[in-house]
Amino acid sequence: DNGLSEADPEVRAIIDMEKQRQFKSLELIASENFTYRAVMEAVGSCLTNKYSEGLPGKRYYGGNEHIDELETLCQRRALDAFHLDGKKWGVNVQPLSGSPANFEVYTAILKPHDRLMGLDLSHGGHLSHGFMTPKRRVSGTSIYFESMSYRLNESTGLVDYDKLEEMADRFKPKLIIAGASAYPRDFDYPRMRKIADSVGAFLMMDMAHISGLVAASVLANPFDYCDIVTTTTHKSLRGPRGGMIFFKKDTVLGVDLETAINNAVFPGLQGGPHNHTIGGLAVCLKYAQSPEFKAYQNQVVSNCRALASRLTELGYKLVSGGSDNHLVLVDLRPLGIDGARVEKILDMASITLNKNSVPGDKSAVVPGGIRIGSPAMTTRGFTEKEFIAVADYIHEGVQITIDAKRAASGSKLQDFMKFVASPEFSLKDQVSD
Ligand code: PLP
Numbered sequence: 001d002n003g004l005s006e007a008d009p010e011v012r013a014i015i016d017m018e019k020q021r022q023f024k025s026l027e028l029i030a031s032e033n034f035t036y037r038a039v040m041e042a043v044g045s046c047l048t049n050k051y052s053e054g055l056p057g058k059r060y061y062g063g064n065e066h067i068d069e070l071e072t073l074c075q076r077r078a079l080d081a082f083h084l085d086g087k088k089w090g091v092n093v094q095p096l097s098g099s100p101a102n103f104e105v106y107t108a109i110l111k112p113h114d115r116l117m118g119l120d121l122s123h124g125g126h127l128s129h130g131f132m133t134p135k136r137r138v139s140g141t142s143i144y145f146e147s148m149s150y151r152l153n154e155s156t157g158l159v160d161y162d163k164l165e166e167m168a169d170r171f172k173p174k175l176i177i178a179g180a181s182a183y184p185r186d187f188d189y190p191r192m193r194k195i196a197d198s199v200g201a202f203l204m205m206d207m208a209h210i211s212g213l214v215a216a217s218v219l220a221n222p223f224d225y226c227d228i229v230t231t232t233t234h235k236s237l238r239g240p241r242g243g244m245i246f247f248k249k250d251t252v253l254g255v256d257l258e259t260a261i262n263n264a265v266f267p268g269l270q271g272g273p274h275n276h277t278i279g280g281l282a283v284c285l286k287y288a289q290s291p292e293f294k295a296y297q298n299q300v301v302s303n304c305r306a307l308a309s310r311l312t313e314l315g316y317k318l319v320s321g322g323s324d325n326h327l328v329l330v331d332l333r334p335l336g337i338d339g340a341r342v343e344k345i346l347d348m349a350s351i352t353l354n355k356n357s358v359p360g361d362k363s364a365v366v367p368g369g370i371r372i373g374s375p376a377m378t379t380r381g382f383t384e385k386e387f388i389a390v391a392d393y394i395h396e397g398v399q400i401t402i403d404a405k406r407a408a409s410g411s412k413l414q415d416f417m418k419f420v421a422s423p424e425f426s427l428k429d430q431v432s433d
Helices: 009-024 037-043 065-081 098-109 140-144 161-171 189-199 211-215 257-269 275-287 291-313 339-348 375-379 384-409 412-421
Strands: 089-092 115-117 175-178 202-206 228-232 243-248 327-331 354-356 369-373
Touching: 037 275, 065 089, 065 243, 065 275, 089 257, 098 140, 098 175, 098 202, 098 228, 098 243, 098 257, 115 161, 161 189, 175 189, 189 202, 211 291, 243 257, 291 327, 291 375, 291 384, 339 354, 339 369, 339 384, 369 384, 375 384
Parallel strands: 115 175, 175 202, 202 228
Antiparallel strands: 089 243, 228 243, 327 369, 354 369
């Protein structure tokens, strides 16, 4: 069999260019990281060749003796990495990624059109937590279940638990989801548990963004309060792309969680597990129990704090006023610019981050903020000192964006573009499609 350079130089060249891009840029996307070389080796191994529908010891194909050993090892490491007692908690390591893991939970514990509540997308939640707009049910979660989002208090930037309680009392959800994609603070699990109990709802935490921080006990432990905890494996945890579902080994609200969740993963929504990913995940979960991993996660948080305080010194408004975790959310609206423009300008300088909605935004396409994360560059060895420099570079990019916008606003080109977009422009109809 030929190697990639010989078999497909075109794909090889694209991979090489992407490698260069990753190497040369400042990677500040909060959901990304650089996984371990050993994880890549497992993910690129012969494990990808094997079909193993079912669970260890209960497969639908022969030849699974090694895969059984691997998946059992991965499950055990997952429970150990999150300090869980295997008699009380179980885990399914087969979900293909975070969104499927969440949908599998909903399928397991809800009936079609049952009600759920997650954090609003524009306030930091994830699509798979029930996203819909007034016009359209966007996520499958809102197509097959009835969703009502809770939100942040716009003046504090913190989850409005009082309002959540009030809404839950009226809406009577069967499931309340904690967790977010762009929330710089920790969740109040005891409060959410109380709210869930008051309406007879399950409580699930989607710790995708912060699972590395949870494993290292840098943030509060969701397992003390939730019935179910889901996660991706490729963000702060530093593993391969995948997902996991942790469940209480108990019957909750009449549902035997272990049976329901395992059945929802397979045969409910998936076929054969991706054994190469499970191999890579097992490796990552071994690392996650090391002292170096704990030191890394502490550094992720310290770096993020250094970034947040430098940005504050430079006069930026941060949603919630700072950060307890691995990300900051900058509200650019007081500067009269948007996140989309800043993302573009910084991209040109090889600083990679993403535009993000901030509470109170009118448009999701041109949102008023940017999200900045510390996990990836911490993996590459950055400390507080470098993150302070990162804040200064971002500041420079923002200044350039402001200057460019100001320069363009008085220019002939800007006037001409306004004319082209106006109804008076005679060619408009010809290009409207
Ligand atoms: N949950 C949260 C909180 C996320 O932030 C994400 C992705 O960013 C997901 C789930 C979905 O993960 P995936 O993209 O792997 O489906």
